[in-house]
Amino acid sequence: MKSTLLKIEFTITEDLADEVGGFLTAKVAHGWEETPLEDGLKITLYLEDHALGRSIAKEFQARFQNAGVTCVEEEPEDWAMAWKDFFNPVTCGERFTIFPPWLNGNEDNGTTHIVIEPKMAFGTGHHPTTSLCLATIGSLAGSEAIKPGNTFLDLGTGSGILGIGLAKLGLKGVGLDNDPLAIPCAVENAGINGVAGSLELAVGTIDSLGEDVLFDVIVANILSGPLIEMASDLLAHIAEGGSLVLSGILADKQSDAVAAAYAKRGIGEPQRFIEGEWVCLVWERIGA
Incomplete structure (x- = not known):
């Protein structure tokens, strides 16, 4: 039997985005989804480790008391389909584009393709720091550094x-x-x-x-x-x-x-x- 995933969601105001980003980066090894709302952002992340997830959710709620944290168990198949719904190619500077396997080859904008199979714990390239690093690496290659x-x-x-x-x-x-x-x-x-x-x-x-x-x-x-x-x-x-x-x-x-x-x-x-x-x-x- 496949284990369920813990889906954690909460909402924050825009002024908390930096602080929340720092908190999550320190706690979660992979990225998360940010959905703009009229009055802020909705954050969604998935974890296989339910005990860790509930601990993070509890700590987050204590620190950001108006975030309205919710935790719901979902089947892995639901998570996989969710990836396909919102995983778009990511262009990183002038050199690289990150694709999931099911979209690779559908677009050619003159960049080098990096194909990443989405996994729960290790990131897909959607976090800004990954895009930033790849763009920088491309620039260093361009200057022959x-x-x-x-x-x-x-x-x-x-x-x-x-x-x-x-x-x-x-x-x-x-x-x-x-x-x-x-x-x-x-x-x-x-x-x-x-x-x-x-x-x-x-x-x-x-x-x-x-x-x-x-x-x-x-x-x-x-x-x-x-x-x-x-x-x-x-x-x-x-x-x-x-x-x-x-x-x-x-x-x-x-x-x-x-x-x-x-x-x-x-x-x-x-x-x-x-x-x-x-x-x-x-x-x-x-x-x-």
């Missing part, structure tokens, strides 16, 4: 989207995630996209790497706290002339702290690419 043959690390790879994008640009690298359930999803997506030979995937953290392992590009789309804590470790694995791309960072509330943690280690101030309330911090050609 990253080139075919370069090596990369995708830290917190999740569904593998960023690593797949880099591999499709002709790079070879490693995707790591500390969630063992994420890696089979990323392996599946790498195979669908024909880049399994260019993207090595494993369970692990930055501490899993040997001290002498260096990369031409490191991308980490995670959270601001871990990014600050890992500043020294990440920089230790950047090859001379390499580039660093960081996201999962709220532009107004977190970007300065993250930028300062890296700038004080001698790499200067980053470029900032902003989409909505999110920012992508980029250092190019470090030490060159």
